[in-house]
Amino acid sequence: MPSRLPRPPIDTAPIKDVARSLRFAVEQGGRSLRKGLPLDALPEPAARLADVALHTARRISDSAGRGASSLAHVLLDGDDTPPPLSHPEEAAAEARFAAAAHDGLRAALLRLGAESCLVSEAAAVAAWRRVTRAAEGSDSETAAALYLALIDPPAVREVVWGESATPPAEPAKVATFAVLLAMLADPAEYQALLPAAADLALALVPDLVQAADRTALKTLFEDFRNHV
Amino acid sequence: MSDAPDLHLPATSEPLRVAIRRLRWYREAFARQLEELQADYGLGFTVDDRKLARIFVDWLREMEAQKPADPSQRRAYFDFVSALMLRNLLRDMPLKAEPLPQGADLNRAEYFWPEGFACTVFCLNIRAAVLEQEFHAETALTPDFFNLRQWWSFRENASSDPNAAMGFFDVFTGNNPEWQMPDSFRQRLNRALAAPDRQTEISSR
Known part of the structure; x- marks a missing residue:
């Protein structure tokens, strides 16, 4: 008899x-600060204080990001391909889908x-659960x-466009369609297919x-x- | 195709007629053609990827809508869809040529109309490769392809009516050109059945 009960799977998506x-938030804050308040033009010690505060905030967020990312890699066992949408019951399908959807x-x-x-991986997990719980029919139906x-609710939380960019109409819909189209086309080639899927x-x-x-x-x- | 600028197609494990209907491969093949033109003639281009994707989608849809059910029409259909690809490329032109190399001879088609030349040789090469793979057919260009007057007329007509590009494509490949409704495969077949030997003179265009 095992001395310990098996651990329940950890849902890393909310942590990430x-x-x-x-x-x-730190990057956006820094960007806004640099736009509205040029650090170079600030007198000392205000410039130094602002600079130190920004660096500290970035270090904290980077460290949190690294921790969450390495935890996720251990749990995903190195498989970063999405599961075939025709087989949502595959091992770790939920986590693989959510990670691939986020990155994609x-x-x-x-x-x-x-x-x-900013894209929510937890929203991708929730979408997967909702859809595969009631999944019937073809993989194209699952994709739809x-x-x-x-x-809805949106996995794409925030998008920042560069000053020279021309955002397309409905960028979240375009990106979401591209991700699922690339998954349907060939999960093994998912990453390589994304640019063409986005343009399509x-x-x-x-x-x-x-x-x-x-x-x-x-x-x-x-x-x-x-x-x- | 021995007498037009080369195109070394990207590797694929699929038949070319399938590969060409995948945007990633289509784009790679198109980029290869531009690289060959750069190497052979010093022509440089910038490509609008978004525009190229739209052209590709339009082409797929028009092609699918006119796909014949009769297998005996496949050969004619491949000629048709190659010309249709050229029509769409010229109509929505995804290329912008960079300044010509020094000393470029404007009496040569590639320098007279670099963008049109690039799109045309791409479609000719794709057609040749597919016909060779599907039908073991050898293809050759007619002397019209090397005649600057034809290119002058081609550019003029295609800019006022992109459908005319399909007729010129037929002229270059030695097919009987359809000028009235070139973008209708059905019309093309009807015409071929009604007058198989008829050759349309294009000098009047």
Whole structure:
């Protein structure tokens, strides 16, 4: 008889979200501070104080981010590919999906011209749970349901656009569609397919805006999953 | 295709007719073509990736909408979709040529119209590669491809009516050009059935 009970799986997504939110807030704060109050122009000791405060805040957020990230890597056992949407019951599928969705949404938004963004991995976990609990039908149907679940409540929390960027209409929808399209196309090639998937999604903005229900989204996924 | 600028296609384990319908491979093949033109002629281009993706999506949709059910029409369909690809590229032009190399001879098509030349040789090379793989067919260009007057007319006509590009593509490949409704595969087939030997003179265009 084992001396200890097996540990329940740890949900790392909220921990990572906290660390990332902290880092995002520090970066945003620093950016705003630099824009509104040029440190170079501040007289001493105000400039030094502001500089030290910014560095300290960044160090804390970096340290939190590193801790959360290494914990996640241990738990995910090095597998950073998303699970096939046709087999949501695969081992660690939920965590793999959430990590891949987080990284993919960030990558897609940056590809669309975002300077920085905040994406919730916990929201991706919640979307996965909601959808796979009631999952029936094809992987395209699962993708359509995941799309709606990632949009509302939104997994993309904040997006910052550079001054010269031209944000597309509905950037969160575009990025979400791109992520799921790349997962459907080939989970093993997910990372490499993301840029093409993002550009395809961008070309499909009018369709995405119109596709309000699951059936229309499923058709859109089916029409383009083999063309990434 | 031995007599047009080369294109060394990206590796793929799929048939080319499948690979070309994947944006990642399509984009890589297009980039390769531009690299070859840079190496051979000193032509440089900037590519608008977003525009290229839109062109690709439009092409897929139009191609899918006109796909024939009859397998005997596949060869004609490959010719058609190659020309359609060129029409879309020229209509929404994703390329911008950089300044020409010093001493470039403007009497040569590649320097006279670099963007149009790049898109055209890309489509010609893709067509040639697919036809070779699917039908073991050898392809060659007609002398019109090397005639600057044709290119002058091609550029002029395609800028006022992008569909005209499809007729010129047929001229370069030695196919019977359809000028009235070049973007209709059905029309093309009907016309071929009605008058298989008819050759349309393009000198009047």
